[in-house]
Amino acid sequence: MELLLASAIGVLTASGIYLLLRQRTFPVIIGVSLLSYAVNIFLFATGRLAIGQPPILRDDVSQYTDPLPQALVLTAIVISFGMTAVIVMIALSAFLSENDDRVDMVEQAKDDA
Template identity: 55%
Template sequence: MEGLVATGLGMVTACGVYLLLRGRTFPVVLGLSLLGYAVNVFIFAMGRLWMNAHPILGAHEGPITDPLPQALVLTAIVIGFATTGFIVELALRSAHENGSDHVDGREPGVPLSGSAAERREEG
């Protein structure tokens, strides 16, 4: 089972890095999200999955699970959602300002003098 989880994490991480290296903003946002999910699953897997274990110390007999990985992943999910929303807003604003959703702010093959900002100033 560990091999399957490790392979799945590797595949999700590789897809996330591939999408981060794309030229458009939407694949970059998806790549960041995939990397965030991969890190969350990695943290969760490092905490181990315990069956019939109590998360709180007390008068219970038997194994005790560590609640810290679950708390960290829950916090990371909330922060990742807020960060993704912020990145999407930045991408939309950049596309509106530059007239292109390319991460460099201009389409490949278009000279610098043909940027959307200069066209707006002229017209």
């Protein structure tokens, strides 16, 4: 199970970084989302992978799941949703003002010189 989870985190991270390096805004937004998913899975995995274990420590329970990473993941999901909404609005306003969704600044640097 740990190998599968580590592989999923690696694939999501590699895909997110690859998409972040694209020159269009939509792949950059998808790349940021994939990176946030990878971080969420990593945070969730830090709470020990125990299936069917309660997240509360009691006297009669010998094994439990740490509830702190679950709370961190819920908070990270809300923050990444808000961050994605802000990035989409910035990209949409840039597209509407320039009629292009490229992220590079090569043409602007040539115009300034």
